[in-house]
Amino acid sequence: MATNVFVPKFHTEEILKEIRDCLDKGWTGLGYKTLEFENKWKEYSGVRNAHFLNSNTAGLHLALNIFKKVNSWKDEDEIITTPLTFVSTNHVILYERLKPVFADVDEYLCLDPESVKKKISKKTRAVMYVGMGGNTGQYQKIIDLCKENNLKLILDAAHMSGTKWKGKHVGSEADVSVFSYQAVKNLPTGDSGMICFREEEYDSLARQLSWLGISKDTYQRFGKGSYKWKYDIPNVGFKYHGNSVMAAIGLVQLKYLDEDNRKRNEMAGLYSQLLKDNTKVKIIPVAKDCYSARHLYQILVDNRDDIIQFFYDNEIYPGVHYMDNTEYSMYSYAKDSCKNAKLYSQELLTLPVHLNLTSEDIILIAKVLNEATEKLAK
DSSP states (O other): OOEESOOOOOOHHHHHHHHHHHHHHTOOSSSTHHHHHHHHHHHHHOOSOOEEESOHHHHHHHHHHHHHHHHTOOTTOEEEEOSSSOTHHHHHHHHTTOEEEEOOBOTTSSBOHHHHHHHOOTTEEEEEEEOGGGOOOSHHHHHHHHHHTTOEEEEEETTOTTOEETTEETTTTSSEEEEEOOTTSSSOOSSOEEEEESSHHHHHHHHHHTBTTOSSOTTTTOSSSTTTTOOOOOSOOOBOBOOHHHHHHHHHHHHTHHHHHHHHHHHHHHHHHHHTTOTTEEEOOOOTTEEOOOSOEEEEETTHHHHHHHHHHTTEEOBOOOOOGGGSGGGGGGTTSOHHHHHHHHHEEEEOOOTTOOHHHHHHHHHHHHHHHHHHHO
């Protein structure tokens, strides 16, 4: 049987019951289950505010749009970001006519604080920090840099549902954290996300802007009452809000998140044990103060593309997360500016770590990897 890098696991019967509630009530859009999921996420994660959206990408864009609007940022102001991420992280900076300034990554594949420090200028307004694979990296140093330089800290927490940092769920320490519940994430729905501002004023504005700038959403206007139908539109907004069907899925999946992440960590531990004697494999470490969600299990290998083909020949399909974004034509102005990211993007390999795998599957994958590195080293 083929082994893919991502295969989501859904608690189908429970999910169908939650979705049936939406259908029976006749409310599948914004409100109802979305509000319930927001409250459950706040209770679980400890964040002060949470607004359910249709994607992590929408949340990252909304964060920049709001910060720019409220803080009077100018076009071409700079956001320090990572070149080692999915392109949506950096595309949203361009959506707001801001400039991505790329800093290098460290051994954890997260932003290197020393590189970030060198990239801070008079035009820097924020740092976009990606918790790669659920890892926090040198997060405290980034927090300190942002405070010292009066910069907003935006946490792209797409991989971090369930990540604990210094004993608490990650997210509250950032000015805004944005989580992903996309179909193959640790808390999978169809596609959705959550934006979690530290300040309530930003959360209130996000709720307007995610529903086209309208001052009252349809759920607030539902039911009896004079002039409940009436609303204002003080801002041009977007169609970014989440819906109750996706929230219904999320409500069920959240119940199992900690258990699922424990299993992911057990699989990661088994991989590390099986690969520890292979000198051709470098395992990406997890920061000491981090309990990673283990969305990814990443390694560095020489002859990466040949090893991938060796896996394919054995019906195992690993992944690559990610290509150095400065290699793309639109970000080529920064090409070769981040030596670690460039090197890692040529050697990175993501091994399958989804919940349908057994210990026997992990043993087989590690065995094939050990065989591949030995064969290709000759």
